[in-house]
Amino acid sequence: MATPHVRKGDTRHRIQDVALSLFAEQGYEKTSLREIAEHLDVTKAALYYHFKTKEDILISIVDDLARPVDELIDWAEGQPRTLATKQEILRRYSETLWGAAELFRFMQENQATVRELSIGETFKSKIQALGELLKEPEYSMTDQVRCITALFSMHAGMFAMQSIEGDPDDKRAAILEVAQGLIADAHRDAHRGQTDTP
Amino acid sequence: MATPHVRKGDTRHRIQDVALSLFAEQGYEKTSLREIAEHLDVTKAALYYHFKTKEDILISIVDDLARPVDELIDWAEGQPRTLATKQEILRRYSETLWGAAELFRFMQENQATVRELSIGETFKSKIQALGELLKEPEYSMTDQVRCITALFSMHAGMFAMQSIEGDPDDKRAAILEVAQGLIADAHRDAHRGQTDTP
Amino acid sequence: MATPHVRKGDTRHRIQDVALSLFAEQGYEKTSLREIAEHLDVTKAALYYHFKTKEDILISIVDDLARPVDELIDWAEGQPRTLATKQEILRRYSETLWGAAELFRFMQENQATVRELSIGETFKSKIQALGELLKEPEYSMTDQVRCITALFSMHAGMFAMQSIEGDPDDKRAAILEVAQGLIADAHRDAHRGQTDTP
Amino acid sequence: MATPHVRKGDTRHRIQDVALSLFAEQGYEKTSLREIAEHLDVTKAALYYHFKTKEDILISIVDDLARPVDELIDWAEGQPRTLATKQEILRRYSETLWGAAELFRFMQENQATVRELSIGETFKSKIQALGELLKEPEYSMTDQVRCITALFSMHAGMFAMQSIEGDPDDKRAAILEVAQGLIADAHRDAHRGQTDTP
DNA sequence: TATGAATGAGGATTCATTCAT
């Protein structure tokens, strides 16, 4: 069952893995193809058999790992715009984020780089789409800020909560709770005085 | 009376200005010293008369612009740890952030780069210090997350709120309001059932 | 059958050859990689494919060419410490020196440079080892000086004897003769009054 | 009597001193004007007030310190070409060498550099002149080599005798003794069978 | 499916030198 030497067709994936972890650790610009190749014990030229350019490696990683976000958006667009839906969006987004933590950390910490790359726009628009699904046009500005903050607090949560002690899973739950609280606040504000919440 | 050429002694500052705006726009790594020099109509070597290395340029900028954060921390450490103090910390931090928006945007968008530079640790510890001034040890994990989120929501607010329409100053006020709300929530939670709030 | 272009795999050696002759002619510091590359009709970057640094080029040359000295030391350490052995050491050293004249001339004329490089110590210790094989602890100081002088006179002989007319091979023989004479003097002094020479 | 701050007109000499010691320590090429200036707590530009170029600094040092060699040659040319004269030449040369040890060490260790500089030829011709005063045209090649070796052994002696234990002055005396011995050998060879030595 | 060899463009940095003040 165990494969003695690396499985055929594996190299492409191994490149992506090593590349992502180096990109996340050192940044995109500071990671050279030589370095990636060395970690894999292949030559730089081998990378070019599998990918057209350095940027291509990154794109392929992002494409693979960002699909769940697309699926989340697709799903959400088919749901009623209730508070419960929004809470569920956040819950699922939390899962997505932690499922591809290295990638999102990379995106977060290399925004200046990513902005110039073709993936930049793509990503930004996806998060914006998510934002649109959380806030409502009639919300006050403050409540709109609450919605966007809910989203970004989860991003920040991935690396900025080191000063808080505790089990990672508990922390993640707490972060989600705070984000959901923000959405709930916005929702309550907007529907104050109404009998029925949609 | 008007200075026909650039004022004497100005070059050092002009370098910092141009460098910061290029760093913020394109990222640190993608900005070459040649580019900075060309924007200033001097030679690369002139930069080296004023700064020892490329990193040194950045350090000098950060040193100048991050002083207000130090002052804020100093001030805050002399205040009672009341809710009002914390609200005021956030208000002042908001001011600081917008007073040096380009720098903070740079720090935010180039974290991977900054992490490896000597300023990385410096900055991280300052923000952590601020965080410590907002949260209390006896807070629940959720409330601690609220405090850290309050801080980071203001960072995120500087560039992630483009999807919200409205006057920038209003937006900034709304962001501050949300951040202060988070702190207030944490405070209320922690003191629920008590007659007196400190 | 004739190779129209340079033979494959040759480049590494060609770099070493050109580098050594330029280093010897102009000195290490004054020889730029650009110059070496131009002599070879390749780009500077090509040099970096074959060698990690400029110093590395030099190290590789020294490693290759200094091996005979190691072999000489190894051989000598297995021999009895007689006068005949010492004379033979000098004879072989003479051969070694002339077999890699360019390198030794370089080492001689670039001591200040070489001293800071990693090869500096290496070389110094080898020559010291040779010196130890020539002199004996019980020798008078003068006789020890004779031994060291014997060694160094052969180095000096490689470039300092231009004021003497004559066939190079004859000159070399004469230099060796003088060196051997110095050793013989030292030996005679030390054993004066003894019946047997070891 | 003591001058509280550096004596007027001193700077020129201080530059020469610092420059020579840095040149000797690190080599000419590796010593930058910045470094010299820093050691003196002046600016690079100040060096240019006193000297026209970097090479000029070196030339001025050499001119000052090499004068004794000229005087030695002048003196020797007025003496009879006897063995005693030659011994005295060596003795005086030994004195000269140790009187300006740093300079001679520099010349010895930076030959490749010095060769390209204008002083190179100057120096070489002086040593050659000394050589001519030691050897005689009718000497055998071996004896001519003895004479040149006598000269160079004193140079080598300045730094190559570290493997010999003992008081520096004793060592210097031993080196001179060996050099004089070589000259004596040459002389004896040449006059073997003659009743009278000139 | 890869490699060995190479390139062209560009990077940061250092240097000797100049000149107005």
Added chain:
DNA sequence: AATGAATGAATCCTCATTCAT
């Protein structure tokens, strides 16, 4: 007698990329 500011040319080196094999 010396400085502050700057330059132009050069340095070593690294990178993403290419292509014949």
